[in-house]
Amino acid sequence: MAKKYRALAEHYAKAIASGSLGKGERLPSLRDIAVLHRVSISTAVEACRLLERQGYVEAKSRAGYFVIDAMPLVKRAGAAAVSDFDNANERIDPADYVGVHERISVTLARGTRRPMKVDLAGAVCAPELYPGAALRDNMLRLLRARPRVYGTHPQREGVTKLREAIARCSVSRGMHADPETILVTHGCSEALSLALMAVTSPGDVVAIESPTYFGILQIIESLGLKAIEIPTRPDTGISLDALEFAINHMGRIQAVVCMPSVQNPLGCSMPETAKTRMIELCEKHNIALIEDDTYGFFLPNPAYSRPLKAWDKKGNVIYCNSLNKSLSPGLRVGWLIGGKWHKKIEMLMYAVSRHREEMLQLVVADFMAGSAFSRHMKRMNALLKQQRTQLVEAILGHFPAGTEVTCPDAGLLLWVRLPDGKNTDILFDKALAEGIRICPGSIFSNMDKFNDCLRLSCGMPIKGRVESAIRTLGRLAREL
Template sequence: MTLHRVSISTAVEACRVLEKLGYVEAKPRVGYFVRGPMQAQSRVRGVLEKDAHETGQRIDPADYVGVHERISVTLARGLQNPLKVDLAGAVCAPALYPGAALRDNMLRILRARSSLYDSAPRPDGVRKLKEAISRFSVSRGMHVDSDAILVTHGCSEALSLALRAVAGPGDVIAIESPTYFGILQVIESLGLKAIEIPTHPHTGISVDALEFAITHMGSIQAVVCMPSVQNPLGSVMPDAMKAKLAELCEKHDIAVIEDDTYGAFLPSPANSKPVKAWDKSGNVIYCSSLNKSLSPGLRVGWLIGGKWHKKIEMLMYAVSRHREEMSQLVVADFMAGSAFHRHMRRLNALLTQQRTQFVEAILKHFPAGTEVTRPEAGLLVWIRLPGELNADRLFESALCEGIRICPGSIFSNTNKFTDCLRLSYGMPFDARIESALKALARLARET
């Protein structure tokens, strides 16, 4: 405590972590004692390699993900009260999406046809859309052949297929901490284990911590990360870190599963390339969708499977056969010209303005000591409440006043983020939003 100037609870937590890693051992009523490093490593390796059911032991530090119940309860709870203001959904106001243009595209396509759905399209995706995605990829700093792209039912299906291709039940997946709760759900639903890697609000997943985990904690099958505008932190990894991540994982034969859903929100292609741009051997599986950027009602995502392309294609075909053609055509039309880029430019300008107003209001109204991210892009802020304030209780009390937030507890399999919350600034900032933020600030104090 003296050396590092930390509180008693931090010191105890540190000892617990070191115990999990096998570096210290707890002797009841006596304290923590250092163990030999060789012994520590072999213990961790041994535990990791055995099955939890076999040993009857809890597997540390990679855990079976058990957060789903908490996520489900939270999501279901959030639907029970009548809502006045929803700050929980990672989504922009409907008016900010080009819904009218998409409707016009669909009308045009329909008028040119005499019939609909009377034959099955290609299972890998409509060619025109794959070509449009290939061109879009150039703006993200990648050169991708359209044949290397598989169109999926959104980014969730892409992530699920990618994980199924590289790992099987019981395998360990490294994830960001905090991470998007959807990734925790997919990992849990596939019977995988997760190891949480510290992730910084500015620079994203810690490559150093990941390297440490790889070196000291036995086999990790894959890393799932959002290097460009992380959810919930909004962090953007510096290029040097992305290159290092790609190299590290290639060296250790660990698949990188990259979720680039928010990549299109980065205003300039400079310093915004995905990790995939540094991929030399097909070791990075790139997943993305238009769900956040173009339209929340769409289910058009895609992935670039690298060396797992064939396997993922087989898994995708086994699970859901072909995809419907219509929305693929509508999107292909929108992406073919400059409409998508113009839309994103306009959307990003609006979001920048909303972010400034939103963050200022939080700093103005929330209790002193509240920390809030100022992300470079996207539509989410991450807030840490000061002192002992608890965001799960805030979630409950806010719901009673018709305000929905995302409590930090659903972004991790641990209890590290119970004092955090995620808010969306996707709604235009107005008196209604400001009064909701004021109410949250008041409730946080009262909680």
């Protein structure tokens, strides 16, 4: 029955994504589904329950299942069809063993040379979406209660109260983390760097998603590693067939780095079946699996989209996370769970940066200890859902016909592809001249596969200057 109910759920998920079943529409009754698809009632029930867990439908007592959100994964301006971005080459070539060049650093530096009117490049929300006042009050109260905090030695592995709070919050992601295994880091970037340092040596090959967050490319370059890019789709994430091919035919891969939940920049999340297959694949070939779960708390139903670490039984997954995007961009509080590399990473941390600043950890621990964090995320996610919808509509309304844009279920990033091979590096320059900062697709890969793409942030309310900036970007894109 397992394969049947999953295939049945996928059928209705595609119908919802394409708009064939609109928001608020009722699915056929369980009996009708069973008759129509020649399956048992129990198979129909399991399929509908899976759709509910995935956030496609909701059950109403004695009425059946109703579509929650009919927005397709990718919308195309000027056309009704749904696109899969043509899946940008499922082929792997030995020439993909490339080092990182200076393009990322140059682009980032150029983007900071002049004052910006509107920043659509940063993966950060508007200040009002963060609980800044509550965090400030926590810090003042803690300073009064512990006036000697800056005159005492901090705990080496991180404040115990924070690690316990992280462990409790991890339960909402379907994880059971021992606080003793949690190592507090300076954001997720340091966690990823430490993870790669623990499992690789200079010259080793690391498999990454394509496109991927440009910060990962910078870390790989700084450690003297080589990257092999694995095609990644905006619906199902990294291609496991392509990854398996690379493992079997392209030499030793030492580690895989991926974002299975709300990937940056695509916003996609891997199906759970793909996650278990990925874990088994890496365990079979003794490849370290490094998971970046930075956006996991943005998921509408986080318990139904568990991280890879939730399935890790052998300690082969190094789990990395932070609160930079979800709680406060300024605190830079992250953590990792090192699995079988825990002791090595702990020593690397001590060698690289010694102890972590304690007061910020105490502030975060105090906020996460109760229900304040979950209430904050619920409010933030509701606002981001509105802003994603509004930004998609603005892009489709102002960008050239044929423009494609992802419609992720969570997070604050959209991936846009311009028609006719329009170059977003040129658009980047023209936008800077107008006081608008964007992220061109070229910095999300070592290869020239995404020069017609760009990443935009929907972390700011879509009104006023932001709305005007989208109109300007649309005009500039049409003029390319």
